[in-house]
Each structure stands twice: as C-alpha cells, then as structure tokens.
Amino acid sequence: MNPLATVADLGATAGHTILVDGVSFEVYAGEVTALVGASGSGKTTSALALLGQAGDGVTLTGRVEVAGQLVVDGNGPTTADVRGRVVAYMPQHPGSALNPARRIGTTLRELEKLHRGDVDEAVRAAQLPRTTLRRFPHQFSGGQRQRVALAQALTCRPNVLVLDEPSTGLDSITRLQLIHELRALAATGLGILLLSHDLGLVRALAGRVVILDAGRVVASGGVDVLPAAPEMPDRGTTTAGRPLLEAMSLSASLRPRGRDVVLENVDLSVRAGTCLGIVGRSGSGKTTLARCLAGLHERHTGRLLLDDVPLPVLRRRAREQNRRVQYVWQEVRGSFDERRPVDEQVARTAQRLRGLPPAQAHEEAQATLARLGVAAVTAARPPSRLSGGELQRAALARAVLAHPDVLIADEITTALDDHGTALVVDLLAELKDRGTALIWIGHDLGLVASVADEVLVLDAGRVVEQGPPATLTTDPRHPLTQALVAAATPHSPPVVSIDTRSEPRR
Numbered sequence: 001m002n003p004l005a006t007v008a009d010l011g012a013t014a015g016h017t018i019l020v021d022g023v024s025f026e027v028y029a030g031e032v033t034a035l036v037g038a039s040g041s042g043k044t045t046s047a048l049a050l051l052g053q054a055g056d057g058v059t060l061t062g063r064v065e066v067a068g069q070l071v072v073d074g075n076g077p078t079t080a081d082v083r084g085r086v087v088a089y090m091p092q093h094p095g096s097a098l099n100p101a102r103r104i105g106t107t108l109r110e111l112e113k114l115h116r117g118d119v120d121e122a123v124r125a126a127q128l129p130r131t132t133l134r135r136f137p138h139q140f141s142g143g144q145r146q147r148v149a150l151a152q153a154l155t156c157r158p159n160v161l162v163l164d165e166p167s168t169g170l171d172s173i174t175r176l177q178l179i180h181e182l183r184a185l186a187a188t189g190l191g192i193l194l195l196s197h198d199l200g201l202v203r204a205l206a207g208r209v210v211i212l213d214a215g216r217v218v219a220s221g222g223v224d225v226l227p228a229a230p231e232m233p234d235r236g237t238t239t240a241g242r243p244l245l246e247a248m249s250l251s252a253s254l255r256p257r258g259r260d261v262v263l264e265n266v267d268l269s270v271r272a273g274t275c276l277g278i279v280g281r282s283g284s285g286k287t288t289l290a291r292c293l294a295g296l297h298e299r300h301t302g303r304l305l306l307d308d309v310p311l312p313v314l315r316r317r318a319r320e321q322n323r324r325v326q327y328v329w330q331e332v333r334g335s336f337d338e339r340r341p342v343d344e345q346v347a348r349t350a351q352r353l354r355g356l357p358p359a360q361a362h363e364e365a366q367a368t369l370a371r372l373g374v375a376a377v378t379a380a381r382p383p384s385r386l387s388g389g390e391l392q393r394a395a396l397a398r399a400v401l402a403h404p405d406v407l408i409a410d411e412i413t414t415a416l417d418d419h420g421t422a423l424v425v426d427l428l429a430e431l432k433d434r435g436t437a438l439i440w441i442g443h444d445l446g447l448v449a450s451v452a453d454e455v456l457v458l459d460a461g462r463v464v465e466q467g468p469p470a471t472l473t474t475d476p477r478h479p480l481t482q483a484l485v486a487a488a489t490p491h492s493p494p495v496v497s498i499d500t501r502s503e504p505r506r
Contacts, residue, residue, distance in 0.1 A: 039389025105133030143282025
C-alpha cells in the first residue's frame with residue numbers, strides 16, 4: 001500500500017539553529033501516525049512541512065510528497081498548494097485558526113462550498129451542538145474552540161488530517177468520545193497525523209509512532225516504543241491555613257442584563273497553603289469562574305473577598321491586589337507581545353508589581369524559567385519561536401514572579417508532556433508549602449485529584465459536587481462525577497453521549 005504522505009530526511013534550520021534533523025515518516029490511508037515528543041522537539045515543524053510551510057526565517061530541506069504532489073524538494077517548499085482539500089491542519093492553539101469577527105456557521109459554510117464538504121457531518125464528528133453555528137469564537141471555552149477548529153478542518157474533506165494536540169483542553173468524557181470519532185474517521189480512509197504528548201491518546205489511536213527528541217527521530221515503530229507513564233505523587237491533603245479568597249453566590253453571564261448565564265450561585269473558598277481543584281466538562285463554566293476571580297469578567301454578581309476585603313474587578317484593583325491574585329490563561333499565546341522577547345515579558349512582572357530593578361528581575365525570570373525546563377536561549381526568543389508547551393510554562397513563570405498570595409491556573413499542563421507536567425507540579429507544590437493558595441482548573445480529574453486538597457465539580461455553570469479528592473474519585477455521587485471518573489479509567493467504555501441540544505458555555 002502506497003502512503004498518502006511521505007516525509008524523507010526532513011531538515012529545518014533557523015539561522016544557525018537546527019530545529020529538525022533527518023526526520024522521516026509516512027502517513028497511510030485509514031491509519032494514524034503519531035509524532036511524539038516533548039515541547040520543542042520538532043513535532044509541529046515536521047507536521048507543517050506537509051503543507052510546505054515553515055515559520056519566519058526557517059529553511060526546509062529534504063523531500064515531502066503528499067497525494068502524489070511534491071511539496072518540499074531539496075531546495076525548499078515548491079509551489080504545490082495542498083492546504084485544505086488535500087491536507088487540513090488543526091493547530092494546537094485553535095484561536096489562531098478562528099476569525100473572531102465571524103460566526104462559526106459563516107466560516108464553515110464558505111469552506112463547504114470551496115471544498116465540497118459537509119458542515120453537518122463535520123460538526124457531528126467534532127462533537128459540537130448545532131447551536132455552535134450561530135456563535136462567535138469568543139463565546140466558547142478553550143476545549144470547545146478546539147472542537148470548532150476540528151470541525152473547520154473536517155469541512156474541507158481532506159486526504160490527510162494533521163491534528164496538533166487535539167485533546168488539549170478536553171475533559172475525560174469528551175476525550176474518550178474524540179478517540180471513537182477519530183477511529184471512525186480513519187476507518188473512512190482518511191490518513192491522520194497526530195501530534196501529541198498525551199500517550200494514552202496515542203496508544204488508543206496510533207498504528208505507527210515516531211518519537212522525536214531535539215529535532216531527531218530517536219525511536220519509531222508501534223505503540224510498544226512509547227515510554228511508560230510515570231506515577232504522579234500525591235500532593236494533596238493539606239489542612240493548614242486560613243480562608244484567603246472567597247466567592248459567595250457568584251453568578252455570571254455573557255451578555256448584559258443577565259442574558260446567557262454561564263455561572264449560577266457558585267460558592268467557594270480557598271485557604272492559604274491549600275489547593276482547590278475545579279473540574280468539569282468543556283464549556284461547564286470553569287474559565288468564566290477563573291476570569292471572575294481574576295477580575296477579568298465584569299458581568300457577574302455576588303461577592304468576592306480577599307482577606308475579608310471586597311475584591312473589585314481588575315481595572316479597579318490596586319497594584320497590590322493585582323500582585324496578590326495572579327491568573328495563568330488557558331490559551332497563553334495571545335497574552336504575550338510578539339514584538340518582545342519572552343524572558344523580558346516574564347521579568348516585567350517582577351519589575352512592575354514588586355519594584356525590582358531590571359537586572360534582578362531578569363535574573364529571577366531566567367531562574368524560574370530554567371526551573372520549568374525553558375532554557376535561557378529559548379526564552380530570549382519572541383513568542384512565535386516557542387512551542388505551545390514552552391510558552392505555557394513561560395506564562396506560569398510570569399505569574400509566579402509576582403509572588404502572589406493566590407494563583408489561579410487554568411489548564412496549565414494541557415500542552416505539556418509528563419516531564420513538563422512534573423516540573424510544574426513540583427514548583428506549585430513548593431509555592432503551596434510557602435503559603436500560596438492555588439486554584440487549579442483542569443480537565444484531567446486524575447491530575448487535579450493528585451494535587452488538590454478539595455475538588456469542586458462544575459456542570460452547566462453550577463456546583464454539582466464538592467469534597468476531598470479521595471472521596472470524589474472512589475465514591476462519586478453525581479452522574480457527571482461518575483462519568484468523569486469512569487472516562488479517566490484506562491480501557492473504560494463510553495459512559496455518556498453528547499447532548500446536541502445544549503447551549504455551549506464557557
């Protein structure tokens with residue numbers, strides 16, 4: 001059987017820096033080929049070569065052929081145009097693939113006409129409700145935007161589908177359903193190139209695996225070449241501390257006068273030196289809750305208190321209040337200025353909020369970034385030159401340099417492999433030991449349960465269950481919690497179906 005896509009001896013350089021060196025792999029019809037590796041290992045650069053694309057200042061060499069068309073030859077990209085109908089690419093950060101000024105339906109209908117696709121089929125395969133078509137990208141959670149971007153790619157009806165971290169931001173239930181949908185898509189004859197650090201997803205889908213490290217292939221074969229997942233140490237069960245941040249009867253809406261309610265009467269508190277975990281399905285209101293606590297979502301009612309003092313919205317907060325409550329965004333790329341080096345932006349937090357001189361702030365920034373596995377030479381680049389995982393860790397370092405009393409972390413390990421996740425968990429455990437209150441928002445119930453002292457489960461903007469992680473994972477009472485636990489268990493069957501009538505929430 002001839003491959004749909006062949007990559008042979010691919011090289012990529014940016015100046016004197018080697019990004020990819022001698023990478024080769026094939027993608028076959030009806031199969032999934034997975035590129036696996038740590039952030040910055042060259043996965044995205046290798047995948048974009050199927051489109052004949054590379055970043056600014058990046059030179060491609062080698063040979064790439066897709067559906068009989070030569071896309072890259074020894075002199076670099078050719079004039080072949082394979083994007084869309086031949087190769088569809090879903091980026092790791094879906095915000096970059098969606099037009100914020102246009103409704104989802106308008107974009108998908110145009111792609112349908114251009115590529116003779118089927119919008120209804122694409123929306124169904126991406127597990128999205130029909131109401132998706134009436135909404136704008138900003139009205140969705142990160143996990144929902146991921147699925148919207150997938151629907152956009154599927155509408156093109158490509159021969160080869162490139163998925164860059166497709167499980168990012170998805171809860172365990174939706175992730176399990178994604179596995180079944182991607183298997184079904186491959187069974188139709190679609191060739192899938194999967195880029196992922198999610199080894200469970202790779203094991204469930206891939207027939208061929210290529211492991212990259214520092215731009216080189218270090219192993220290839222079946223799923224047996226994948227490393228075993230390390231055990232995550234239990235970091236929970238802290239009981240010390242006083243109530244620090246509290247929310248009482250917190251409700252929020254997307255539009256004025258309480259229309260499109262996304263949170264309803266949420267109560268929570270987190271003590272100094274403890275971690276509150278917040279889990280739920282994509283679109284359950286987790287990010288809106290985080291933004292309310294950070295002062296970024298102004299259409300809310302209820303009370304927010306920091307040390308028993310009312311906490312206003314961000315634009316009205318004093319600098320010290322801003323320093324004390326820090327928020328790490330779920331989609332971090334948009335929070336960085338592309339015109340300035342990343343390490344400079346990380347250091348700026350310590351200068352602006354703690355008054356450190358530039359040299360000392362830069363030294364702290366480099367040390368914290370190194371602690372998280374981001375080298376100084378990498379951090380000195382602009383944001384576009386960092387991988388999603390590297391930028392995610394840089395965003396965490398930026399917040400940590402404020403020395404906050406409360407750190408709100410929204411899906412901060414979605415772009416990280418096991419090693420990167422362990423580095424993040426170690427740093428946050430150290431902050432917690434120093435008395436920092438952590439609010440960890442995540443879709444991975446197992447990870448959240450391993451670090452949290454209390455877990456709150458959200459469903460459709462309401463708290464449906466709350467308690468110690470050991471209780472929620474061993475004796476869940478609410479159907480959603482039971483479904484999240486079951487879906488997170490290896491080899492478990494699907495436990496729920498998508499309700500296509502429901503309105504998406506953030």
